[in-house]
Amino acid sequence: MPIEHIVFDIGKVLIHYDPNIPFSHLIPDAAERKWFFENVCTHDWNVEQDRGRTWAEAEALLIEVHPDREEHIRAFRKHWHEMVPHSYDDSVAIMEGLIADGRDVTMLTNFASDTFREAQVRFPFLTKPRGVTVSGDIGLIKPDIAIYETHAKSFDLNPAATIFIDDSAANVDGAKAAGWDAVLFTGADKLRADLAGRGVRLSP
Numbered sequence: 001m002p003i004e005h006i007v008f009d010i011g012k013v014l015i016h017y018d019p020n021i022p023f024s025h026l027i028p029d030a031a032e033r034k035w036f037f038e039n040v041c042t043h044d045w046n047v048e049q050d051r052g053r054t055w056a057e058a059e060a061l062l063i064e065v066h067p068d069r070e071e072h073i074r075a076f077r078k079h080w081h082e083m084v085p086h087s088y089d090d091s092v093a094i095m096e097g098l099i100a101d102g103r104d105v106t107m108l109t110n111f112a113s114d115t116f117r118e119a120q121v122r123f124p125f126l127t128k129p130r131g132v133t134v135s136g137d138i139g140l141i142k143p144d145i146a147i148y149e150t151h152a153k154s155f156d157l158n159p160a161a162t163i164f165i166d167d168s169a170a171n172v173d174g175a176k177a178a179g180w181d182a183v184l185f186t187g188a189d190k191l192r193a194d195l196a197g198r199g200v201r202l203s204p
Helices: 020-026 032-041 045-048 055-065 066-078 089-100 112-122 144-155 169-177 188-196
Strands: 006-008 102-109 131-132 162-166 181-184
Touching: 020 045, 020 066, 055 131, 089 102, 089 112, 089 188, 102 144, 112 131, 131 144, 144 169, 162 169, 162 188, 169 181
Parallel strands: 006 102, 006 162, 102 131, 162 181
Antiparallel strands: none
């Protein structure tokens, strides 16, 4: 079936994300920093903010267990803007080109509600697609099949005519389980080839 809908992930597809950037100077020792991310501000802890938990609640939970790390725990949100230093211009150009060509483009992202709104201000291209589903707004996160179904329903997408672009293999698999086509993002050149192979070619 021809592709009618193109859905972009955001982090590591359109904008860079790396919490090590601010923490490389907040916790200069690499071994200590690794321990901190593995035992305090972990990936699983951060994911719950993407699911909708408030930063105040998230910080309180960790500070109760690690009171000696309060400054670094609060620094995660305080320095979030440093974790997203730039966009991937080639990927953004592809998305903007698809929109200019009249393609139906939306976004589906695991993102805390407040930091996503900050990102839209800093990166105005995030306001250009027809719409976005933000995990923190609806209490669902990828790769839960329910978030793909919610997005498809919200934007009236035909799953069989939808392609999803994400940097996470698990999230790509989640989209496929929801009946979508999906590709793993590893760079703009591969994305162009993936789209062209499905009949979605960008105008010169």
